[in-house]
Amino acid sequence: LAKTTQPISMDSYEGQEVNITCSHNNIATNDYITWYQQFPSQGPRFIIQGYKTKVTNEVASLFIPADRKSSTLSLPRVSLSDTAVYYCLVGDVDNAGNMLTFGGGTRLMVKP
Amino acid sequence: DTAVSQTPKYLVTQMGNDKSIKCEQNLGHDTMYWYKQDSKKFLKIMFSYNNKELIINETVPNRFSPKSPDKAHLNLHINSLELGDSAVYFCASSHRASLGANVLTFGAGSRLTVL
Numbered sequence: 001l002a003k004t005t006q007p008i009s010m011d012s013y014e015g016q017e018v019n020i021t022c023s024h025n026n027i028a029t030n031d032y033i034t035w036y037q038q039f040p041s042q043g044p045r046f047i048i049q050g051y052k053t054k055v056t057n058e059v060a061s062l063f064i065p066a067d068r069k070s071s072t073l074s075l076p077r078v079s080l081s082d083t084a085v086y087y088c089l090v091g092d093v094d095n096a097g098n099m100l101t102f103g104g105g106t107r108l109m110v111k112p
Numbered sequence: 113d114t115a116v117s118q119t120p121k122y123l124v125t126q127m128g129n130d131k132s133i134k135c136e137q138n139l140g141h142d143t144m145y146w147y148k149q150d151s152k153k154f155l156k157i158m159f160s161y162n163n164k165e166l167i168i169n170e171t172v173p174n175r176f177s178p179k180s181p182d183k184a185h186l187n188l189h190i191n192s193l194e195l196g197d198s199a200v201y202f203c204a205s206s207h208r209a210s211l212g213a214n215v216l217t218f219g220a221g222s223r224l225t226v227l
Contacts, residue, residue: 043202046216102155104152
């Protein structure tokens with residue numbers, strides 16, 4: 001079973017705030033939520049990680065409700081350079097106990 | 113300095129050949145990984161190597177073998193290459209600070225094309 005579910009794609013315009021939500025109904029007690037960004041022809045790059053409530057860094061914010069069954073990555077005032085694939089990961093292993101596989105991620109397209 | 117470097121960046125070869133992709137990290141991390149990214153952009157874990165512990169994803173054919181000469185290197189060797197092995201292979205590393213909170217640093221990828 002997939003451990004996370006996120007939209008396949010999203011479109012936005014420059015200057016807008018983008019929110020990407022990830023569902024993780026089977027999150028375990030010791031699982032952290034981690035988001036990565038991948039540009040074409042590059043490896044994924046860590047953006048932000050959180051356990052509960054809200055985490056903010058210079059790149060993004062991560063909102064996690066009390067039940068931790070979902071999380072929302074918020075990118076403020078996106079620019080064209082934010083066009084990328086965004087992956088949500090939960091913990092280290094999937095429901096079968098296998099090491100984690102990234103899902104298909106969310107393809108964000110930022111338009112002028 | 114590049115944190116996780118892998119070579120070569122591009123590799124074109126014929127079916128049946130044996131090839132290797134090298135990976136080095138200078139972050140002092142204790143765990144290294146190999147991922148395969150297919151045309152649908154799914155990143156699938158292949159191996160995880162922490163000191164002397166090798167964890168293999170059960171779906172990986174035994175034609176694939178990781179080799180770690182030391183803690184900073186994890187090379188990927190592939191025997192008898194097949195068309196379906198064509199993909200981008202990513203090396204990554206992490207410091208296993210706490211269970212469930214792993215943060216990976218990836219290399220730039222090695223695009224393998226099997227003809």
